[in-house]
Amino acid sequence: MNKKTFADWQDKAATLKIEGRAFIDGALSHSRDGKTFVCASPIDGRELARVADCGEADVNAVVAAARRAFDEGSWAGLNPRERKAVLLRWAALMHEHLDELALLETLDMGKPIGDTTMIDIPAAAHCVAWYAEAIDKVGGEVVPADQHLVGLVTREPMGVVAAVVPWNFPLVMAAWKFGPALAAGNSVVLKPSEKSPLTAIRVAQLAHEAGLPPGVFNVVPGGAEPGRLLAAHGDVDCIAFTGSTRTGKLIMQCAAQSNLKRVWLELGGKSPNIVLADCPDLDGAAKAAADAIFFNMGEVCSAGSRLLVHRDIKDVFIEKLLAAARSYAPGHPLDPVVTMGAIVDRVQMDQVLAYIEAGRSEGRLAAGGAQVKKETGGFYIEPTVFEVKPDAKIAREEIFGPVLSVIVFDTVDEAVHIANDTQYGLAAAVWSADVTTAHEIARRLRAGTVWVNCYGEGGGDMNFPFGGYKQSGNGRDKSLHALEKYTELKSTLIRLR
Structure with missing residues (x-):
């Protein structure tokens, strides 16, 4: 249990270094046109940082980097144990930096520090570790085919996965997307909400420190534009979104009008x-x-x-x-x-x-x-x-x-x-x-x-899978079902004679 007092957290907040740049292809990056937006704290309205406001040039660059990393196999081509080891190191780094991440989350989004230290940050780290542990335990199938055939059913990573996440649980909701997507071998482009982008940028740095290759995990902050561009991008293979039903419908429209990318939506509720x-x-x-x-x-x-x-x-x-x-x-x-x-x-x-x-x-x-x-x-x-x-x-x-x-x-x-x-x-x-x-x-x-x-x-x-019926969305976050949704099924038939 964290023993810090109110005064301790105030002191730590006063000296906290906050990064506002995007994270593209393994490095921090200003937006291509130099635009920024003000990230202010709902606690008292004060400015926390100026954050890169990414646009079309940034989205094109980050998708190209993610595609290159995927095609080169720097992550997808690693054996399962190697990917597992990197993700476990990343989860461990989240725990090491728990106070920093919790403080960023509280200052950025306004939730109590007791919640961010005891719930949000540990849950995000646990999610990454959970999917890391699943990597080398989930296999395929041998089909009972005709005797002259060997039939295999395997799962392969989709390619480039875009994750557009909300502001209410910034890091947890992001981890529910990038945890299984990365475990499956994909490259990920994360677009955090402009209302709460700070922990996403910081965990991207920790991911690089843990050993994720350049281009495999990227963060492009900004307003609605980066999300729309990712949904419409022809070289994004899948987009996973958590947010309002209205925005989810727009994302599905963009996907349909572009390359029919897979769309996973976790939307509103009135439970x-x-x-x-x-x-x-x-x-x-x-x-x-x-x-x-x-x-x-x-x-x-x-x-x-x-x-x-x-x-x-x-x-x-x-x-x-x-x-x-x-x-x-x-x-x-x-x-x-x-x-x-x-x-x-x-x-x-x-x-x-x-x-x-x-x-x-x-x-x-x-x-x-x-x-x-x-x-x-x-x-x-x-x-x-x-x-x-x-x-x-x-x-x-x-x-x-x-x-x-x-x-x-x-x-x-x-x-x-x-x-x-x-x-x-x-x-x-x-x-x-x-x-x-x-x-x-x-x-x-x-x-x-x-x-x-x-x-x-x-x-x-x-x-436990998490997701909804009707206009609460489709697909599920959490569980092995979420790991499956970031893969493609392949049937391979080998003729023996």
Whole structure:
């Protein structure tokens, strides 16, 4: 456990060296046209760095470098044990630089330092190590073909993989992409969000130090342009994206209009958390419900943003929920005791506040609803709870902030209908003392992950695939299924006589 105090982290932040250049073909690089953008901290609004704003020339250069590295076999041509050793060294370097990476993540994105030191950075390093360990354990197939043939089914790396990742879990979401893509032998171009690019640049340097050859792992920061260019680039073989459903649709369009590259999308969510009248632990369920929406300031694609509560227990449950929500008072993210930090930037804060205003006219405000700590220059919103009808705007649209919609239901069928009545299908949960009832409801819920008598459990366990139904996307991050999606299947038939 990290023993640093608030003052320790402030001192470390004051002397932290921050790199803002892109990382292309094994070296730090300014953008070709010299453009930069300001990377500011949501904690207090101060400028952290000026970061390379990459454009078409940079994207063309980085894709060419990644293609060259792949074609030369400097990474894909290594035997599995060699690739494994390099990735394990990289994971070890992430652990060695844990405090630095955690501090970058907190300053850049506004999440509490307790979360970045205990969850985000260790999870990213674990992801890389997990896929490293899988490299020399996953083989192909010998097909039971006709006797005059030997039939093989093998998996080969795709080539150049572009990964476009969000700002809410900058390094973890990136690792879920580059971990399996690199383990499979691909070259990777990572495009971090312009709201949180700093850890991506730093881990690219650590990757080079660990022994990844030039061109194999690259980082091109910038606004929307690099992502669009990568999606449309004819020499990118696969693009993996986590972010909004709207942007995911645009990426799929670009891929279709270019070279029909593989597209993997992990998109939005409006996840239901269903609490039945026979919930075995109301206190635990209330705490889990608060954690499900207020952890990471509600900036979580799988957040339990719709709480469906049976009418018989509504009053007592909401009372317990509000008590649990009070433990998420916003505070300075560098203070280790703080559990809720800052919203990522002013644009996102204003969007969340606009949804809160809409909620005031749609239902009953039970708690929160205000911007706080304005004097800091940062962007903070207190935990907010509404009681609303299922058709309320705030109960249907993804807010990506600490805003919970509580919806009352009377029957199991009604709860399932409300839960599934959404364009999304990322996650869901059900609480019941009856395992048969819980399991039957879980079968009926159209979601990629369903929790029973818990919420968010197993988030760091790489064995569980993560992704959604419907407009929550396609494909899965995590697990060996994610390793497969960065490969092509090849059938080889050898005639013996």
